[in-house]
Amino acid sequence: MKISSRFSVAVHILALLAVDKGFHNTSEWIAGSVNTNPVIIRRVIGKLKKVGLVNVRPGTGGAYLTKGLDEITLLDIYRAVEVVKEENLFSFHEQPNPKCPVGANIQCVLELNLIRAQLAMEDVLAKVTMQQLVAGLIEKIDSD
Numbered sequence: 001m002k003i004s005s006r007f008s009v010a011v012h013i014l015a016l017l018a019v020d021k022g023f024h025n026t027s028e029w030i031a032g033s034v035n036t037n038p039v040i041i042r043r044v045i046g047k048l049k050k051v052g053l054v055n056v057r058p059g060t061g062g063a064y065l066t067k068g069l070d071e072i073t074l075l076d077i078y079r080a081v082e083v084v085k086e087e088n089l090f091s092f093h094e095q096p097n098p099k100c101p102v103g104a105n106i107q108c109v110l111e112l113n114l115i116r117a118q119l120a121m122e123d124v125l126a127k128v129t130m131q132q133l134v135a136g137l138i139e140k141i142d143s144d
Contacts, residue, residue, distance in 0.1 A: 006081040009034055010044050011133065014077065017054065017065050018134045019141075025062035044081060051080040069131035078125050088113040089121070 010032050017025055027038040027045065034041060045063050048054045053076065055066045065072075092111075096103035 002111050004081070004083045006044055006047070007083045009036065010048060010081045011042065011046070011074065011130075013041065013044060013063070013107045014053065014072065015063065015134055015137055017063060018069055018130065021064075024060075025064065026060055027063075029144065030063070048077075051076070053080060069134055070129050072130040074128045074130075075125035076134070077121055077130075078122070089118040094123055097104045108111050135136070 013030055016030055017035050027041040030045075031038040031041045045054060045056065049063075052066055053072055054063050056063050092107050096106060098104045104105060
């Protein structure tokens with residue numbers, strides 16, 4: 001199992017809105033860049049809008065950023081698109097055999113380590129802004 005691609009799609013959308021400010025940023029146009037269905041783009045934009053990162057012009061006006069790139073971290077995006085349900089990145093299989101010594105104890109032994117791993121990942125995401133990411137993206141585009 002992988003983490004949902006909604007996170008990378010949301011980052012792609014925000015980067016596109018930042019780089020191509022003058023374009024008519026409709027879900028169809030964004031979907032062309034992401035190479036996915038416009039319905040998926042609308043769903044992700046809806047989640048980004050709900051937390052105040054983007055807004056959408058009425059009709060076919062397209063999406064736009066509502067915050068500065070320096071105000072948006074990758075952690076904000078990660079949380080906005082609900083990559084993880086119920087705040088837990090890792091989930092445990094249900095009802096291991098309580099009669100097995102491993103089955104009866106694995107969750108409590110493993111849980112603290114998995115919480116630490118999630119917190120470490122979230123700490124890294126919190127330190128990266130969209131401004132940093134877009135600057136790197138523009139540098140890469142200009143060097144190609």
